[in-house]
Amino acid sequence: MFFGHLPDHLILFPTRAQIDPGSAVRRTVPFENGELEIWTAQSRPARQQGRANVFILRFYGNADRADRWAALEAEMWNDRAVEIWGMNYPGFGGSTGPARLAQIGPAALAAFDALTREAADRPIVAYGASIGATAALHVAAQRPIAGLVLHNPVPLREIILRQFGWWNLWLLAGPVALQMPRDLDSIANARASRTPAIFLLAEKDEIVAPRFHRLVVQAYAGEKRIIELRGACHNDPIEGTALADLNDALGWSLTKSSSRAP
Secondary structure, X not given: OOOOOHHHXXXXXXXXXXXXXXXXXXXXXXXXXXXXXXXXXXXXXXXHHOOOOEEEEEEOOOOOOHHHHHHHHHHHHOOOOEEEEEEEOOOOOOOOOOOOHHHHHHHHHHHHHHHHHHHOOOOEEEEEEOOHHHHHHHHHHHXXXXXXXXXXXXXXXXXXXXXXXXXXXXXXXHHHHHOOOHHHOHHHXXXXXXXXXXXXXXXXXXXXXHHHHHHHHHHOOOOEXXXXXOOOOOOOOOOOHHHHHHHHHHHHHHHHHHHHOO
């Protein structure tokens, strides 16, 4: 039970099949003995003015990939000059190495540091969905980001113990929870984060029960705004009124971060 990277095999579902990235552009970032695959795309205002005013470092859910979404998500921000940097975790897509939970946190920091060199003095917002929220929270706890967006955040250890522990008397859930990397402890990282945060919470999440989202919200130490996604399930897109609310909240976050900057 303690060998063979059990949590990695139980939790992660990497894919490497080719995906049409649309207009997104592939980049690579050196990481350990290999590379991270990054897919970038700009919103229409960013393309029109020839540069982005805001960068969004995007971390996706389990079994999902940046090449599937980066170009589509850039079009969500037609009122802002935004550039998306979507990272594929190690072992996913064209990112080298095996898929390991312990690699997600360091990879997220490597992607952020590479983006910092590109962005110069322009703001960077970390945006994570589902398991990607663990990566975004780790970045928020370790680096000076301008904003944080968490869509259905996942407290991995708490879910394993509280949702899956009872049926095996915690004989399986206990060891698996103990092997969760500290980098991905959403509760601890939420307590250590001070960046203005936006929470997007699906009312009818069928994968991560809303009560687990709330654990992260309650632990978060910085200022926060909550956008309730009425009737939404775990993987439903952000659109309509919720998208307008997100755009407004992003403006709030950037203003707050600007006023806090030295």
